[in-house]
Amino acid sequence: MGWIFFSVALGYAVARVVFGYREPESPLTRLTRGEAAFLAAAADATFPSGGALRSSGREARIPAYVDRLLIASHARSRRQMRLLFFLLEHATLFFPAPGLSGFRRFSSLTDEQRVAVLDGWASSRFWQRRLVFGSLRAILTLGYFAHPPVLRALGLAPFALRSPICEADLLYPRIGAHPSSILLTRADLTPPSDGTPISLGAPIDPRYAEDDS
Amino acid sequence: MTDAAGDLRVYAEYDRDFSEEVDAVIVGSGPCGAVVAKELTDAGKRVVLLEEGPPFTPSEYELDGALSMARTMREGGLRATRGTVMPTMQAIALGGGSLVNSAICNRAPDFVLDRWCTDFELEHTTLSDLDPHYDAVGEFLGIAPTPENVQGERNLSFKRGCDALGYSSEPCLRNVRGCRGSGECFTGCRMRAKQSMDISYIPAALRGGARVLTSVRVEEVRADGHRVLGVSGRVVAPFTGRPSHRFRVNARAVVLAAGCMATPVILQKSGNLANRSGQVGENLQFHPGVAIMGVFPDPVHPEFGATQGYQSRHFLRDGFKLETLWAPPAVLAVRMPGSGDAFKRRLAQIPCAAIWDAIASCPRSLGRVRARRRGLDPNLTWHLHRDDVLILAQALWTLAEIFFAAGARSIIPGVHGIPDELHSRSEAEILRTHSLKASDILTGGNHAFCTTRMHGDPSRGVVDENGKCHDYENLWIADTGIFPRCPSVNPMWTGMALAHRLAQTLAERL
Numbered sequence: 001m002g003w004i005f006f007s008v009a010l011g012y013a014v015a016r017v018v019f020g021y022r023e024p025e026s027p028l029t030r031l032t033r034g035e036a037a038f039l040a041a042a043a044d045a046t047f048p049s050g051g052a053l054r055s056s057g058r059e060a061r062i063p064a065y066v067d068r069l070l071i072a073s074h075a076r077s078r079r080q081m082r083l084l085f086f087l088l089e090h091a092t093l094f095f096p097a098p099g100l101s102g103f104r105r106f107s108s109l110t111d112e113q114r115v116a117v118l119d120g121w122a123s124s125r126f127w128q129r130r131l132v133f134g135s136l137r138a139i140l141t142l143g144y145f146a147h148p149p150v151l152r153a154l155g156l157a158p159f160a161l162r163s164p165i166c167e168a169d170l171l172y173p174r175i176g177a178h179p180s181s182i183l184l185t186r187a188d189l190t191p192p193s194d195g196t197p198i199s200l201g202a203p204i205d206p207r208y209a210e211d212d213s
Numbered sequence: 214m215t216d217a218a219g220d221l222r223v224y225a226e227y228d229r230d231f232s233e234e235v236d237a238v239i240v241g242s243g244p245c246g247a248v249v250a251k252e253l254t255d256a257g258k259r260v261v262l263l264e265e266g267p268p269f270t271p272s273e274y275e276l277d278g279a280l281s282m283a284r285t286m287r288e289g290g291l292r293a294t295r296g297t298v299m300p301t302m303q304a305i306a307l308g309g310g311s312l313v314n315s316a317i318c319n320r321a322p323d324f325v326l327d328r329w330c331t332d333f334e335l336e337h338t339t340l341s342d343l344d345p346h347y348d349a350v351g352e353f354l355g356i357a358p359t360p361e362n363v364q365g366e367r368n369l370s371f372k373r374g375c376d377a378l379g380y381s382s383e384p385c386l387r388n389v390r391g392c393r394g395s396g397e398c399f400t401g402c403r404m405r406a407k408q409s410m411d412i413s414y415i416p417a418a419l420r421g422g423a424r425v426l427t428s429v430r431v432e433e434v435r436a437d438g439h440r441v442l443g444v445s446g447r448v449v450a451p452f453t454g455r456p457s458h459r460f461r462v463n464a465r466a467v468v469l470a471a472g473c474m475a476t477p478v479i480l481q482k483s484g485n486l487a488n489r490s491g492q493v494g495e496n497l498q499f500h501p502g503v504a505i506m507g508v509f510p511d512p513v514h515p516e517f518g519a520t521q522g523y524q525s526r527h528f529l530r531d532g533f534k535l536e537t538l539w540a541p542p543a544v545l546a547v548r549m550p551g552s553g554d555a556f557k558r559r560l561a562q563i564p565c566a567a568i569w570d571a572i573a574s575c576p577r578s579l580g581r582v583r584a585r586r587r588g589l590d591p592n593l594t595w596h597l598h599r600d601d602v603l604i605l606a607q608a609l610w611t612l613a614e615i616f617f618a619a620g621a622r623s624i625i626p627g628v629h630g631i632p633d634e635l636h637s638r639s640e641a642e643i644l645r646t647h648s649l650k651a652s653d654i655l656t657g658g659n660h661a662f663c664t665t666r667m668h669g670d671p672s673r674g675v676v677d678e679n680g681k682c683h684d685y686e687n688l689w690i691a692d693t694g695i696f697p698r699c700p701s702v703n704p705m706w707t708g709m710a711l712a713h714r715l716a717q718t719l720a721e722r723l
């Protein structure tokens with residue numbers, strides 16, 4: 001009897017952790033559905049729509065950015081990030097969010113409950129909890145700022161700059177490529193930077209200029 | 214293709230195991246290793262410089278802060294100490310930290326070097342002993358004060374605040390030629406103005422005939438009796454670190470310049486080499502940094518200006534140095550408090566904001582570096598001492614004071630237990646009246662030292678003042694790990710000056 005009860009409880013717990021997530025809005029390489037759902041929910045709680053900056057966390061495609069970040073990251077960092085997402089997504093199954101049906105995964109909570117849960121982590125008297133919140137918010141913020149319209153709205157997009165060609169460019173191929181791929185010669189060298197200050201209204205880098213809103 | 218007499222190898226060129234025979238092998242191409250490579254080559258020695266990271270060119274720079282860190286920093290930029298948790302960044306790239314740092318150059322103050330000499334039984338490490346070496350490096354790199362026309366308001370407002378309070382301040386000296394004020398030193402200088410090692414010392418070493426092997430990870434220093442024989446390791450793929458071919462370099466001298474975190478690990482993994490003193494990996498010190506964001510009534514246009522253009526050495530004897538700061542906005546935003554609408558409102562203030570930081574001398578706050586069972590990433594423990602928390606609190610208060618004197622409308626101190634935003638000098642008093650704990654303050658420590666410290670007494674230090682290991686005739690250490698105590702100012706120039714001296718001494722003995 002106890003055995004049956006245990007199996008059912010275990011099955012229920014596994015289902016709560018693994019299943020029931022919707023297809024993410026855009027195709028993702030590394031993030032699981034659950035991670036993407038959690039990130040989308042946390043992104044909107046941290047960056048709600050409207051206000052001083054127009055884009056919401058979801059509009060800023062934060063899950064897609066985190067997916068790219070995971071690809072670029074080292075194995076240990078990747079593991080740490082995923083553990084963080086897992087912890088925050090499921091913590092409310094044990095420490096409920098305020099209000100009705102607080103015993104749900106973070107991504108299944110209402111907007112108000114999500115905000116309350118994150119506020120709880122942020123203002124905890126335990127620094128470890130604050131650290132967990134700080135780490136999550138850091139990842140979300142990096143993703144938010146990677147969305148070109150956000151930097152454009154703030155006037156902080158990087159300038160368009162043309163790099164001078166110096167001796168080092170004749171020595172180093174692109175990372176992973178063979179030196180024979182370097183097509184530059186000494187004739188291609190250009191004068192070094194003359195130190196002319198960039199003017200404030202200078203054009204912004206094309207990667208940030210394109211209309212991506 | 215170039216007039217380089219030497220040879221640079223990149224990952225795509227390795228197709229088998231290999232070995233080399235040279236006069237000197239240098240491990241690590243950061244500021245310290247690069248100086249040794251050039252100076253030994255200039256002295257006519259056969260040199261090979263080994264670097265685990267790849268060379269970067271501007272087309273490889275990521276403008277996005279986090280993606281850039283994932284590519285250029287060890288552990289993707291997420292390395293942190295245990296004990297007192299503090300992020301600390303070390304680069305993995307040709308040029309080491311010089312690729313991503315702000316190029317601030319400071320000579321260590323004479324009172325600091327005098328204390329190094331008295332407390333660590335050193336005879337020739339006063340400022341006047343090191344000045345010729347600082348000069349040589351300074352001349353080669355064009356170290357000069359940041360010109361006024363690329364300072365921008367975010368740097369100049371700091372000067373105004375200091376002037377108003379009677380605190381001395383000055384434009385930062387930097388190893389830069391032709392800075393245009395793009396403020397993006399952290400992700401790599403697209404203008405090739407910053408004289409990072411990959412565009413300065415390393416091409417010069419190559420011109421002199423050095424061999425530079427990138428994407429090679431040294432795993433062991435081989436020794437026999439009182440001499441070391443050389444190093445061995447593996448070729449590793451850029452970014453993934455996946456190992457492939459093996460290599461071995463036999464050398465008459467080995468110079469470890471892998472950085473203050475990696476060098477002790479290499480020694481520990483080589484059978485606890487050069488550790489008769491028991492000091493390898495001990496004494497880890499940082500200049501923990503704190504920062505405050507100040508919001509001004511009018512736009513500051515922080516996107517323009519030298520990354521760190523102004524500083525104040527006024528409080529060095531009190532234990533801290535003040536600087537202006539800029540980094541990719543995303544990285545700065547991470548420090549701001551709040552969430553939801555309030556957070557967005559704060560972010561929207563960044564165009565009117567400046568960020569200034571303080572780095573503190575914390576010789577009482579000690580830690581250690583230990584090899585992990587697998588791999589070469591270090592285990593770092595470090596504890597911020599209570600007395601040093603007081604120094605950081607004093608530094609935070611001083612920054613706040615300068616902000617209000619410069620005309621800031623509010624400041625965001627980023628300290629737990631204190632209101633998120635303070636609107637006047639009197640509100641900011643809380644920074645000195647509130648009793649802060651280490652865990653209340655967000656610190657970062659990118660200046661790290663002392664893990665293979667120099668000491669005149671072989672039983673109390675790993676190297677002598679020239680950087681030669683006490684235990685081995687031909688093993689030398691050149692990175693900032695050899696500092697006996699924190700230098701109180703940005704460490705790169707001092708590390709390079711000591712490396713310059715090491716190279717001269719070694720060249721005479723080879």
Ligand SMILES: Cc1cc2nc3c(=O)[nH]c(=O)nc-3n(C[C@H](O)[C@H](O)[C@H](O)COP(=O)(O)OP(=O)(O)OC[C@H]3O[C@@H](n4cnc5c(N)ncnc54)[C@H](O)[C@@H]3O)c2cc1C
Pocket residue numbers: 240241242243244245246263264265266302303304305306307308309310311313314315316317318319399429430431432470471472473475476479589659660661691692693694703704705706708
């Ligand atoms: C973001 C940032 C900003 C900074 N700003 C300043 C500043 O403005 N002014 C200043 O003075 N200092 C600054 N610093 C600190 C400064 O960059 C370092 O103190 C300096 O780079 C240390 O030089 P190093 O040669 O000792 O070591 P590193 O620069 O760390 O170089 C060590 C090199 O060794 C390589 N290596 C490590 N292990 C191995 C191995 N096993 N095999 C092969 N190669 C290996 C590494 O990849 C690296 O390239 C900053 C640091 C950071 C991270």
Ligand code: SF4
Pocket residue numbers: 316389391392393394395396397398399401402403404405406407518519520
């Ligand atoms: S501020 Fe910009 S131009 Fe100046 S050295 Fe730094 S990255 Fe280069």
